[in-house]
Amino acid sequence: MWWWQYNHSGPSFTWMGTAHILVFIILLLLCFTMIKGRKGFRRCNAQKYIHRGISALFILGEISLQIFYITNGVWDASYALPLHLSSFVWITTILAFTAGHRIWFEVTFFAGVGSxxxxxxxxDLAHYGFPHYRFFHFFITHSLVILAVCYMLVVEQRTLRGTSVFRAWGVLNLYAALVFLLNLLTGGNYMYLMKKPEQTTPIDWLGPWPYYILSLEAVALIVFFIMYRLYRFEVKTKKNSGASG
Incomplete structure (x- = not known):
């Protein structure tokens, strides 16, 4: 029995239920609003407010999650530390906002948006359906990564290079190696490096442990390449439309 089965008698999560579909609709509307209003964001010099606001939401989200674990008496180093891929990418998002090196934007774009x-x-919400705290925390923190990347691309006009794919993939592998060692120390399964998720996920298609880890390596690199080609296609399209205009 997993920790999340304790002290919860509310509705379970329903995949593609009404609440789940609403998450997609709200996220699409927010991205669309950001894209359509990109000139307005630039004119009002909203950069520092966006950076601080999103960063604060990530940090408050992590603090609230730790409080949730502790107050429910289920905190354990095997799953409660901020070592999951989702934790890593919100950290790289903040670094992309605050640090000068482009690698953090590259990692956030490829590893963050894809994951x-x-x-x-x-x-992987199991019993935590709407309107439980975990439902809101889960979807808000993951959606914020996508919104942050959308902002950096369309408002700040950050760019990617061909080498960005390999740089981001390399950083992700280094992080996975570190997390693997920490899994051994904590008995955890961060980044699902020790076994597959309990819930049904696409990882189930990639073979048994440890072979699915190698499959994930290849899949991640392929997905990164596809994302980069889509990015280049969009950049080329904009250049052509600008030239024709």
């Missing part, structure tokens, strides 16, 4: 979108589509 956040997949996680939103196939959430």
């Amino acid at each position: 956040a979108l997949l996680t939103i589509i196939t959430p």
Whole structure:
């Protein structure tokens, strides 16, 4: 029995139920609003407020999650530390806002958007359905990564290079190696490096442990390449439309 089965008698999460679909609708509307209003964001010099606001929400989200674990008497180093991929990408998002090196934006774009979108589509929420705190925390924190990248791309006009794919993939592998060692120390399963999720996820298609880890390596690199090609296609389209205009 997992920790999340304790002290919870509310509704379970329903995949593609009304609440889940509303998450997609709200996220799409927010991204659309940001894209359409990008010139307004630039004119009002909202950068520092956006950076601080999103960063604060990430930090408050992590603090509230730790309080949730502690007050429910279920805190344990095997799952409660901020070592999950979702934790890593909110940290890289803050670094992309505050640090000068472009690597943090690259990691947030490739690892953040890809993992956040997949996680939103196939959430590992188990019994925590709407309107439980974990439902809101889960979808807000993952959606914020996508919104932050959308802001950095369309408002701040940050760019990616061909080498960005390998740089982001390399950083992700280094982080996974560190997390693997910490899993051994804590008995955890951060980043699902020790076994597959309890919930049904696309990882189930990639073979047994440890072979699915190698499969994930290849899948991640392929997905990164696809994301980069889509990015380049969008950049080229904008240049052509600008030239024709």
